[in-house]
Amino acid sequence: MRREGSPWQGLGTVLLKELADHFDSPRMLLLALLMVLAAAVPFYSAVDQLRTTTSEDPFLLLKLFNPGGQTLSVVAILGFVIPVMAIGLGFDAVNGEHNRRTLSRILAQPIYRDALLAGKFLAGIIILAVNLMCLWLLVAGFGVFFLGVPPSGDEFARALVFYFIAVAYAGAWLGMAMLFSVLFRSPATAALLALGVWLFMTLLWPMISPFIAALVSPPDVRYTLLGILDPQTAAWQQGLSRISPYLLFEEATRTILTPTTPSLGPVLDQIRALRGEVVGAALPLRESLAIAWPGAVSLIAGAIVLFVATYVVFQRQEVRA
Amino acid sequence: MSEPVITARGLTKRYGEAVVVDALDFDILKGETFGLLGPNGAGKTTTILMMLGLTEVSAGTVVVAGRDPVRQPLEVKRRVGYLPDLVGFYDHMTAAENLTYTARLMGLGRDVREARIADALARVRLTDVAHKRVATFSRGMRQRLGLAELIVKRAEIAILDEPTSGLDPQSTHEFLDMIGELKREGVTILITSHLLDQVQRLCDRVALFRGGKILVMGTVPELARRVLGAGFVVDVEAAAVPGKELAARLGAIPGVLNVQQTSEATYRLTADHDVRAEAARAVVAADGALTRLSVDNPSLDAIYTRFFERRTGTEGEIRDAA
Ligand SMILES: Nc1ncnc2c1ncn2[C@@H]1O[C@H](COP(=O)(O)OP(=O)(O)OP(=O)(O)O)[C@@H](O)[C@H]1O
């Protein structure tokens, strides 16, 4: 059955109103502050660390985001904070309208539910993108200021790709927060469950998934004796880890921000050296992109799947309070 | 009163096994004010939501303003204004901002919008607080703001779901006056309520609704005749001369259906028209001294109470009482 009229009628109006709401709300200010403060500490330590090393490193800007080694990076912090921001913006998107009893009044206007949902989602994404852009500019700007070395074109492009991956990551979490805001009438329940999923995906899953991988595909003793991972087990581990958006984000951004091929341990490095690969050489941007691509696409796909699920549930939902 | 603007045929809503709205048939005519009355859980709100395409129709059809709300929801919603029960607004926005938002959703251009909003706020007497945040508004003010939205919309059909519930008598009165104004402008109005005497003032026709079914439908006097057995109750107080059989004489008046002697000198007549003049004559003819004569217009409240009593109680009992 075809519906008359455009499903996007009213989208612009909803979008503008939601944006204005976000900009006016103390919540958004709080979330932005949280993000900047959380990023300040690792940023500062990265600057500190980089100043002591030689400034001959060709990837100074990228090192600001992700200095490598044991230090906590801006990227790792973002992996944590972005979901909190996205959940904070989305957890009461639809149930809030229900509870304020505005939903039936708004849907009695000549618009489809599509416009309301899409408007809210887009507004959330735009807010997150703007916040991340501010943070990105702060890091890049201060970094150049403190270190005094302008980034190369390649470096700049990588940093920009990182930004888009971060926005996709934010979109996936926003989609989940909005799905919960449709599924649960109480915003508190939606927020708690979303935060629960976040904790599980970011803290527990990275610990649990190797165990599950080892259970599903027990590593061969020969590999274990050599002190390296059975490739089959490793494949399972990687596959399982990709369920978590946090690990996806980590993986994708690591390849983009760390152009030098990572060390895979002494034995494997030797094998690779024998095969003519240079450990520690910089990978061209195109190859980094090729490696990061599936992860980034998975994040975008995740955001879309979650949005569609939200849409389907919302379409069949009762509007009455 | 001419062609129907809302037509329901076999309109049904089921939630799983439960039939909430059961094969409704009704027509609401252009310019008419129609009251849908029934106890809580009767299915009134569900019926309204189906008319707006806000909930799926399980069976049957409803046509609103010549359109099918399932296939052409935007066309229907452009023409119909809906004031939900317990209407809500965005508390952090002002009254004018709230109206601006919905006016933009209606697709009104800037100039039209501003003029209509100012006009609507004036009509519901909210001009003074147009730029105050809705958080500070009382229940009555919110309800009026909801009505202002329908005025901005220039709705052909206004659907008001329990618009006076939770209002004090003064606000109720004012609010009903505002609805009356819409009615005079020719807007077709569908109103649901429990507050019957107030709705009675406004409605051209009412339907008594329960368990998802319309039980009776018609004008108030019509319903009175059908439910109470008569439309008019005349109280006669007269000291009768013994042996003159005043009760019998009163009963013999054409149109009187029942005479009840409520005390030694008072009689209650139920009749299908106003029989005061004949009753007075009968008292005089019986050499009685008439001390009081009054007529009650049929009250929707009485009809409603009687009707739903009858549904739960036994039929005969009510007949006798009437
Ligand atoms: N989503 C639902 N699932 C199952 N039953 C429902 C649902 N929504 C409403 N009902 C039932 O439908 C019936 C009619 O509800 P409705 O809100 O239409 O009544 P109403 O006449 O508007 O009552 P009120 O005067 O209380 O507003 C109620 O018995 C209610 O329990």
Ligand SMILES: [Mg+2]
């Ligand atoms: Mg109701």
